[in-house]
Amino acid sequence: MAKAELKLLGTWSSPFVLRIKWALQMKGVEYDFIEEDIQNKSPLLLKYNPVHKKVPVLVHDGKSIAESLVILEYMDETWKENPILPEDPYQRAMARFWSKFGDEKCLPSIWRVFTAQGEKIGQALVSASENLMILEGELKGKKFFNGETLGFADISLGWIVNMVILLEEILQLKMIDEQRYPSLSAWMKNFSNFPGIKDSFPPQDRMLTKYRTLREALLATRGSN
Numbered sequence: 001m002a003k004a005e006l007k008l009l010g011t012w013s014s015p016f017v018l019r020i021k022w023a024l025q026m027k028g029v030e031y032d033f034i035e036e037d038i039q040n041k042s043p044l045l046l047k048y049n050p051v052h053k054k055v056p057v058l059v060h061d062g063k064s065i066a067e068s069l070v071i072l073e074y075m076d077e078t079w080k081e082n083p084i085l086p087e088d089p090y091q092r093a094m095a096r097f098w099s100k101f102g103d104e105k106c107l108p109s110i111w112r113v114f115t116a117q118g119e120k121i122g123q124a125l126v127s128a129s130e131n132l133m134i135l136e137g138e139l140k141g142k143k144f145f146n147g148e149t150l151g152f153a154d155i156s157l158g159w160i161v162n163m164v165i166l167l168e169e170i171l172q173l174k175m176i177d178e179q180r181y182p183s184l185s186a187w188m189k190n191f192s193n194f195p196g197i198k199d200s201f202p203p204q205d206r207m208l209t210k211y212r213t214l215r216e217a218l219l220a221t222r223g224s225n
């Protein structure tokens with residue numbers, strides 16, 4: 001049987017693309033990475049994700065799948081090795097629940113901190129901290145979201161590790177400390193040291209330069225409006 005053709009359209013710094021890279025790595029699936037410029041979207045991206053025009057897009061034997069959480073589920077059903085979703089239906093629902101909570105509540109609230117200025121930073125921190133405290137409660141007594149095994153919810157929420165480093169370096173604020181968030185801090189370490197995950201984080205200095213520039217550009221646009 002001919003080897004399946006697998007392409008991932010993405011950008012090196014996208015937290016959504018990273019999820020797919022981590023999962024492909026964990027499953028040991030080979031693929032070609034196509035770096036996109038989201039300021040100047042390629043005809044390939046527009047063809048394969050005409051609805052959202054966003055990365056990541058996975059193209060499997062010519063068929064495209066968009067939306068990172070949908071891609072993760074597709075991958076788990078297609079490549080059965082090292083499953084990322086648990087078998088038990090309730091646990092599967094919980095993995096999806098926490099991933100959705102991450103995307104719909106946590107990420108926007110942390111992004112508001114990142115793009116705030118002056119006293120607005122403190123206000124934004126209140127709601128971001130509340131969301132992080134909910135994750136702290138969920139992780140209590142567990143290594144990963146589903147217990148001992150790293151899976152879907154961990155991969156979906158892995159962006160927290162990067163985002164915390166960026167916030168701490170760029171805004172010079174401590175977002176997650178071991179006293180207030182012992183379980184979340186331990187999870188961040190367990191996650192970022194996990195084989196396959198560890199080696200696929202983008203270089204920190206490159207991330208810092210990219211996100212510093214992005215923040216300045218966002219603040220400048222806001223200021224000129």
Ligand SMILES: N[C@@H](CCC(=O)N[C@@H](CS)C(=O)NCC(=O)O)C(=O)O
Nearest residue numbers: 014015016038054055056067068069
């Ligand atoms: N919900 C989407 C979000 C993807 C997303 O926002 N991707 C960004 C890069 S981090 C993008 O392609 N932005 C291009 C744009 O908004 O035009 C997913 O989970 O895949």
